[in-house]
Amino acid sequence: MPKLNFKKMGGLVPAIAQDATTGEVLMLAYMNAEAWEKTLATGQATYYSRSRDTLWVKGGTSGHIQKIKEILIDCDDDTVVLKVEQVGGAACHTGHRSCFHKRVEQGAVKIISRPVFDPKEVYK
Numbered sequence: 001m002p003k004l005n006f007k008k009m010g011g012l013v014p015a016i017a018q019d020a021t022t023g024e025v026l027m028l029a030y031m032n033a034e035a036w037e038k039t040l041a042t043g044q045a046t047y048y049s050r051s052r053d054t055l056w057v058k059g060g061t062s063g064h065i066q067k068i069k070e071i072l073i074d075c076d077d078d079t080v081v082l083k084v085e086q087v088g089g090a091a092c093h094t095g096h097r098s099c100f101h102k103r104v105e106q107g108a109v110k111i112i113s114r115p116v117f118d119p120k121e122v123y124k
Contacts, residue, residue, distance in 0.1 A: 001037070001040060002040070002071075002073065003077065004031075004033075004036055004073065004077050004078065004080070005076060005077040005078040006032065006033050006078075008078050009030075009078070011032050011033070012030040012031065012032055012048060012050075013030065013031050013036070013078050013079055013080060014028060014029075014030060014078075014079045014080075015028070015029050015030060015031045015045075015047060015079075015080045015081075015082055016028050016079070016080070016081045016082065017029070017045060017058075017066055017082045017084050017086075017091060018081055018082065018083050018084070019083075019084065019085075019086055020069035020070060020083035020084055020085055021085075024097075024098055025098060025100055026066075026084070026086055026091035026092075026097070026098045026099065026100075027091045027092065027098065027099040027100075028099070029045075029047040029048075029058075030047060030048050030050060031046070031047055031048055031080070032048040032055075034048075034055060035047050035048045035055050036080075038055065038057075039068065039071075039082070040071075042057075043067060043068050044057055044058070044059075044065055044066060044067060044068065045057070045058040045065070045066035045068060045082055045084060046058070058091075059087065059088065061122070061123060062088065062090070062093075062117070062122045062123070063087070063088055064086065064087060064088035064089070064090050064091065064117075065087045065088070066082065066084035066085070066086055066087070066091070067084060067085040067087060068082055068083075068084055069083045069084060069085055070082075070083040071083070088116075088117075089116045089117075090115070090116035090117055093119060093123070094115065094119055095115030095116055095117045095118060095119045095122070096113050096114075096115050096116065097113060097116055098113070101113045
């Protein structure tokens with residue numbers, strides 16, 4: 001099994017999810033060793049929620065899962081890029097395709113996309 005260095009950030013590594021087809025950056029989350037092992041075993045992105053202190057399979061509630069197509073590991077073995085198929089069209093819990101749906105323009109923040117789903121309906 002590929003090994004990662006979980007020592008630098010208190011047992012976590014950053015995990016960047018990127019659309020495998022378009023290259024669009026969808027989100028940044030974190031993995032602990034258990035999330036890493038589950039991701040490798042299932043082929044679905046599994047992360048560690050720092051706020052809830054638990055594992056979460058991306059899309060477990062919304063159905064907007066991330067199927068792993070390729071995994072890249074950085075030179076220090078402490079960051080991963082997950083190239084994924086984003087099922088359902090949205091990676092962000094706000095309903096947007098990408099968590100990076102805000103752009104800084106002329107000193108202001110502009111929303112640059114529309115939500116794919118209504119989070120109030122999905123996360124009842």
